[in-house]
Amino acid sequence: MSIPAFKTIFTAAASLAAFALIAPAGAQELDKVTFGTNWLAQAEHGGYYQAVADGTYKEYGLDVTIRQGGPQAANRSLLVGGQIEFYMGGVTQAIDGVKQGIPTVTLASIFQKDPQVLLAHPDQGFDSFADLAKASKLILSKDGFISYFTWMKSAYEGFSDEQYEPYTFNPAPFIADPMAVQQGYLTSEPYEIEKQAGWAPVVFLLADNGYAPYSTTIETMRPWYESNKDIAKRFVEATIVGWYNYLYGDNAAANELIKADNPEMTDGQLAYSLEKMKEYGILVSGDAEEMGIGCMTDERWTSFYDQMVGVGVFEAGIDVTQAYTTEFVCQGLGKDLVK
Secondary structure, three states, X not given: OOHHHHHHHHHHHHHHHHHHHHOOHHHOOXXXXXXXXXXXXXXXXXXXXXXXXXXXXXXXXXXXXXEOOOOOOOHHHHHHOOOOOEEEEOHHHXXXXXXXXXXXXXXXXXXXXXXXXXXXOOOOOOOOHHHHHHOOEEEEOHHHHHOHHHHHHHHOOOOOXXXXXXXXXXXXXXXXXXXXXXXXXXXXXXXXXXXHHOOOOEEEEHXXXXXXXXXXXXXXXXXXXXXXXXXXXXXXXXXXXXXXXXXXXXOHHHHHHHHXXXXXXXXXXXXXXXXXXXXXXXXXXXXXXXXXXXXXXXXXXXXXXXXXXXXXXXXXXXXXXXHEOOOOOOOOXXXXXXX
């Protein structure tokens, strides 16, 4: 082969290689993954829907299906069974997974603060978290009873099992009893109670009163993660960007996708939820202020685990470092999108 001919072939090959490097992800074959949420579509899932709606996942080379959760859904079981790649998990589940030998791994914590709240009637003397011990009844879910209520009994005086009443996701018993206290989600129950009762409940965010696990995490199976780190990294990073755009950009298209999946969702509820997530620093507070949405640290995982060991929720000796990795987070990604 002549030198000019070789140069022509080499130049053409180099040009193709350069094009492959700069070609948009949309022109490439996308990696298909499914993300399972923990409840019906809502603003608390907005960043994921945003990344679908505005093409962020595609820019990262991903074709993402969001599989919403709900009362009859079993998305974490689908994750463990290898039917979906990612799940919206939680710290307590993750640590329990280590205990049970289930090889899940948490890749990011989208919420720095768990939005779980306790609600009380106004003008009834419930002025501080400690005052909640005066409640005639504490209307809590079973999970709440065995997790944060166990912590409450240890951290504050006056709480007892006799106050417990199961929460049926109907606010009527709470509304009817001025001295009752009910669990809720910061972004949900206070809005609905005010609509039904005509008064706003007093809100106590557990995360601001000493019970502070990470929340709304991105969880996957460790064997899949070890074999697909590039896909996992792109999913985490695209989700972080999606959340910044949902919080601070045009989220109209994402909200339409949310309402398509959950027709009972309203514009009023979506707007209220977004406002409260910002007001209370659910996503952007603590480490996330400097290091970005999704940030997790070894210190905070260990601190929460030690706290739960101290109140008897977990036994000592669980290797909590097996529950998570900080490989893809705390790098400041997306902070430039804050407006």
